[in-house]
Amino acid sequence: MGRTPDGGAHPSLFLEHFAGTSLVAEDGDGELAGFCIGFVSQDHPDEAYVHFLGVRPDQRGTGLGHDLHDHFADLVRPRGVRRVRCVTSTQNRASVAFHTAIGFVVEGEDAPVKVDGVDDVDGHVRMVREI
DSSP, X not given: OEEOTTSOEEOTHHHXXXXXXXXXXXXXXXXXXXXXXXXXXXSOTTEXXXXXXXXXXXGTTTTHHHHXXXXXXXXXXXXXXXXXXXXXXXXXXXXXXXXXXXXXXXXXXXXXXXETTEEOSXXXXXXXXXX
């Protein structure tokens, strides 16, 4: 497992399989400041998906998240990608506000689903940005 900027963990398989379309940003001391893990859709080759975007708390508000999204778009555009998609929790209003501020449009919200017979904590917000 790799470490995220906020101390969480993500499976290293994402970096193993999507290294060509994933980014890591370091601060001036060479420490992890943020990352973007995404890929081009196999079923919709004109679309890409950002699966993880993380920015270390002390780096938030610096434009790093926007820069990571823009660099990701620059990586996938030559492959024929015309739109980038992402999903966040309906409870993560800061993420929705961030993404809409940088040009994503909310496509809709998926209601909570049953997980082992129990309502999931929340639903998901689907967003898209034309590049």
